[in-house]
Amino acid sequence: MNTQPFLENAEDLYQNAPFGYMTVRADGLIVNVNATLLKWLGYEWEEILLQKSFQDLLDMGGKIYFETHMMPMLLMQGEISEINIELKGKASIKLPTLVNASRIHDQSALETYFRFSILDITQRKSYELELIKARQEAEQTIQRLKQINAELEQFASIASHDLQAPLRTISGLIGLSEKKGHFPVDSEVTKYFSLIKRNAQRMKLMIGDLLEYARIDSEELPFEEFSLNEACEIGLEMIDDQVKESNAVITIPELPMVIGNKLQLARLFQNLFGNSIKYRSESDPVIRVAFEEKNDEIRVFVKDNGMGFEEDLADQVFGFMKRLHSHDSIPGTGIGLSACKRILAIHGGTIGATSEPGKGSTFYFTLPR
Template sequence: MCSFGHDEQTAGDVRSGESSGPLGLESGLDALRSSPEFRGPVESLGEHEPNEHLAVIYEDRDEQLAAVVPFVRQGLERGERCMYVVNENTRAEMTAAMKDGGIDVDAATESGALTFHTIGDTYLRTGRFDPDDMLECYRDAIEAARDDYAGLRISAETTWIVDEGTSLEQFMEYESRVNDLFDGEDCIALCQYDRNVIPAEVLCDIVRTHPHLVYDGAVCHNFYYIPPAEFFGPDRPDREVDRMLGTLYERTTAKVERDETIEALEESNEQLQRFAYIASHDLQEPLRMVSSYLQLLERTYRDDLDADACEYIDFAVGGADRMREMIDGLLEFSRIETGETTLEPVDCEAVVETVVTDHQVQIEESGATVEIGALPTVRGDRTQLEQLFSNLIGNAIKYRGDESPRIEVDATKCGPKWRLAVADDGIGIDPDYHDQIFDVFNRLHAIGEFPGTGIGLALCRRIVTNHGGEIGVDSEPGKGTTFTVTLPAAASDA
């Protein structure tokens, strides 16, 4: 199990006594929802209070690591203490997996932010499973983490529960008592269960005692959760029948409503996309005529026009040109929105090198340097990925500071995906506008200050979404900008 702090601090902030303030989230589950490593709904349980208790049920090691490694990394990034209990894997195997997932394990273990434990150190430290002893172990860990860390996060491999001599009933009751222990504390728990080792009948009870499950990369709201008071109560069979029937009704009703909503939205989206394409295409010719005749007017009657009239014509021509650029951008966005995305192995290094060649004039004029790290092969649409990196590298050149820009492109493996980053040392972006910059036609600068239409980053987000990934930004004014995108790894590298 693991725990999560409600104060968003780095380990350095906590140890120096400097707090970055409260996280502003109601529970650790909300924090998981905000993490790009997790997908799927993270919802409350209606009449039941959500708690920070999750279980990951996996069928192979890749599924296990895809949930656990990001979970631990998120805790370290938020300044929490992370405890990991090994059982199936060795410490060396988990260390290697965490390093592959972008965790600086050596630094984290040296500082004490990440600790590894065995079953003998924890669940079976008295030679047998003793719930009271294990609860005391966690209570001490929570207390020890309180002063120096933003919270406590523990993840434990649990195949030991099927060993002879372990009472499953005792373990299930212990799980409910852990909920009470964590109540009101800065904690979140992730239990790991191997479907190939733990019998199905045991997994059924495990599912029923965890309000949220991580399965196949999604944090799932658990319709089958039974609060401990009901799970261990004498009227459990009757309550379970009521719950099952209620779940069937709710899911069926929700599915019908969802299907109707999806059908209506799909029809509406198709109409809007057709309108955007047709309107944009049909506007091109009138704009071309306006611009051409204004320029003809200026050439023909220049000697008869005063300075103000020439300036007015220049304004009008400039406005027509900007509108044409916006229409071109909108057409491009519409093509990406409505076109088919064909995923095949794409060498990102070759893509970025092509983009750099295309931007060679701007690079030479600005004195920019572009450093390209070892980039992976991903599953993607090459044309769309060239558009993606063209926009990101073009922005890095455009929004530079007084010095010649320095741009870095590199990648990090994150489970079945790659996280690619484009970093620059330019003027930066105020954090208040990080969410807005991906909206269509949203510009942060005056028209004359920087060229552009405000469509580029919206196009980037659409492309990344088409690939099943996410795009994010880390930036502050005067401190440069780093855009990160996640893309699916090629099959041979997944």
């Protein structure tokens, strides 16, 4: 085996290197060019040498760039690097390139010359175009989403003000009429108005829940590290009245620290505890919180002794405005659990439930550790 270093032939290296080489005068005239570059551009040696200038290989954008940036930089600092410019070859050949150039330091030369090394970046260029395209598409999508979000926020504001106002008037007038004794006892009119009142209440509830749901996405979401117990406590405070009225007993162990939005996770507990109380059985509600830590997630359980439901329906309960009960039997909007699902999606977690009619339900959710 030959262990001598390979002896390079300088001329062969110049002509056939996998790189384009070119020497130009300060005005751009090409005074030397290698075989590789000629091949790329489709020109014969005689067609280029002392016949064309570097600018002749450029389109108008390239020419402007060359005259206003490349050449001034070359003359001032003696070199340029990684200039991305497209060269025009013969017969509409277009060659995307990366150009480096430097001044030739030859004291004896009367004129200034520059050596250009030219790298073919056709493949890289097509990837770049793909990237630009993908970015444009992503930007358009973001624009569209922003618009949709803005419209949703506007919708929420309409719901809060414009829908609630007439509802308040209706409820207020019915209340006033009752107070003034406009409705005779046991009359059909009284029955109708009581129905109107109940429906107005229901609508108020729905608007309130819808607003709450809309707010999940529109809020600024600061994430922080805190103990899940804090979220639990805030959630409980939000339904303090229901807890007291129902004699519910809630046990909460010491829960782990999490990173998330405290207020949203408090709303999550508020919804889960609230549901356990709302869908209670004959006995006083008993709610137990438990958790387990796995490799990459925390799983929290909220177990109750409520009425439970068929486990086949577990997926349905998280659907938007999906309910297992009529509003007349147990008032509700079917928004609370879908709001929980949304909150967990934002936190990178999931939610699910196991249940059996008459034996209570267990709702569980996961959060990344």
